[in-house]
Amino acid sequence: MDFKKQKPIYQQIADTLCERIVGGELAAEERVPSVRDVAMQLGVNPNTVMRTFDYLQSAEIIYNKRGVGYFVSSDATDRILALRRKEFMEEDLPAFVQKMNMLGLTFDDISKM
Amino acid sequence: MIEIKDLLFAYGKKSVFDNISLRLESGAVYGLLGENGVGKTTLLKIVSGLLRPTLGCCRVDGEECFDRAPSFLQSVFLLPDEVPLPDNATPDAFFNDLAPFYPKQSGEMLRNMAKELQVDTSVKFNVMSFGQQKKALLACAMALNTDYLLLDEPTNGLDIPSKADFRRLLSDRIGQGQTIVISTHQVKDVENLIDPIIIISNNSVLLNASVERITEKLYFEYGGEQHPEALYSEMMPGGYLNVLVNNGMGESQISIEGLFNAVLRNAATIKNIFD
Numbered sequence: 001m002d003f004k005k006q007k008p009i010y011q012q013i014a015d016t017l018c019e020r021i022v023g024g025e026l027a028a029e030e031r032v033p034s035v036r037d038v039a040m041q042l043g044v045n046p047n048t049v050m051r052t053f054d055y056l057q058s059a060e061i062i063y064n065k066r067g068v069g070y071f072v073s074s075d076a077t078d079r080i081l082a083l084r085r086k087e088f089m090e091e092d093l094p095a096f097v098q099k100m101n102m103l104g105l106t107f108d109d110i111s112k113m
Numbered sequence: 114m115i116e117i118k119d120l121l122f123a124y125g126k127k128s129v130f131d132n133i134s135l136r137l138e139s140g141a142v143y144g145l146l147g148e149n150g151v152g153k154t155t156l157l158k159i160v161s162g163l164l165r166p167t168l169g170c171c172r173v174d175g176e177e178c179f180d181r182a183p184s185f186l187q188s189v190f191l192l193p194d195e196v197p198l199p200d201n202a203t204p205d206a207f208f209n210d211l212a213p214f215y216p217k218q219s220g221e222m223l224r225n226m227a228k229e230l231q232v233d234t235s236v237k238f239n240v241m242s243f244g245q246q247k248k249a250l251l252a253c254a255m256a257l258n259t260d261y262l263l264l265d266e267p268t269n270g271l272d273i274p275s276k277a278d279f280r281r282l283l284s285d286r287i288g289q290g291q292t293i294v295i296s297t298h299q300v301k302d303v304e305n306l307i308d309p310i311i312i313i314s315n316n317s318v319l320l321n322a323s324v325e326r327i328t329e330k331l332y333f334e335y336g337g338e339q340h341p342e343a344l345y346s347e348m349m350p351g352g353y354l355n356v357l358v359n360n361g362m363g364e365s366q367i368s369i370e371g372l373f374n375a376v377l378r379n380a381a382t383i384k385n386i387f388d
Contacts, residue, residue, distance in 0.1 A: 043280030
């Protein structure tokens with residue numbers, strides 16, 4: 001089955017924040033913009049952004065300093081890359097191989113490129 | 114909290130609501146959706162105390178709306194789709210006329226919102242475009258700062274940049290204790306803001322659920338094949354939008370239009386899934 005996924009908004013926002021962390025725009029131990037600021041900037045419901053932050057916190061990519069706000073974990077980049085690799089192996093690669101098979105391409109064809 | 118219980122309402126012999134019950138918790142932005150003529154505006158009028166239920170009750174924070182007690186009236190504001198505007202009035206004058214009745218109102222809020230929406234509140238309404246009028250009225254309605262704000266088609270007539278400004282303003286209001294009910298057909302304008310979502314049809318409430326619960330129960334697939342078991346499918350660029358019963362497929366991005374069509378076509382199934 002051709003299974004196309006569109007992630008829920010809170011995960012899309014999480015992906016964007018993760019890209020900013022990996023890209024160095026948000027450094028380790030730097031303060032993450034507040035839920036309210038992110039929500040206003042994107043024009044989304046703050047509860048959705050709260051879910052994003054809960055998710056990132058449970059993945060230990062950000063952490064909460066009570067009363068101060070959220071901060072980027074010191075090993076955030078490593079954690080994000082580990083998650084991305086897992087996602088690549090479990091989702092992107094199978095789709096890629098499926099497409100290769102459909103087009104009649106082999107890994108030999110690709111290594112010759 | 115807004116509580117509607119066993120509500121019956123009819124215009125003369127024409128029944129609009131036949132025994133509907135609905136509960137709206139405080140502090141959220143509810144999206145009230147329904148086809149033309151199912152009674153969205155009527156419902157807002159009942160909640161704001163303008164119409165009397167034929168039978169049953171409609172209460173806001175425990176007070177019967179149609180009793181129109183001062184404590185109720187100062188906590189609810191309804192901004193209709195079209196507002197009859199007095200000749201020569203400016204938004205400032207309009208706001209100042211209303212302000213004494215609403216204790217939490219804030220002139221500073223009005224100035225900030227007007228600035229955000231780029232509308233001059235000292236200019237007369239009759240020289241403004243429809244969109245400018247709408248923005249000025251939205252700023253006034255929000256600055257009255259009532260506990261309950263009912264907006265009927267708030268994005269009607271707004272230009273594209275103003276819609277984004279409106280979303281930002283609304284996003285900023287969420288979580289500040291205010292309960293907002295938005296009745297709209299322009300779901301794309303408020304897609305990522307309204308939560309929970311209420312869908313009403315003739316004589317019944319088909320759905321009243323948070324976005325999280327909806328995406329837990331239903332799966333939205335974009336651009337795949339058409340599934341025969343889908344509650345609703347519709348062609349889109351790159352394939353079909355399928356609204357499916359979520360059998361452990363994980364979470365997906367909600368499509369409110371897809372949801373709306375799926376709910377209208379499968380009222381009984383939806384009721385089973387969500388009950």
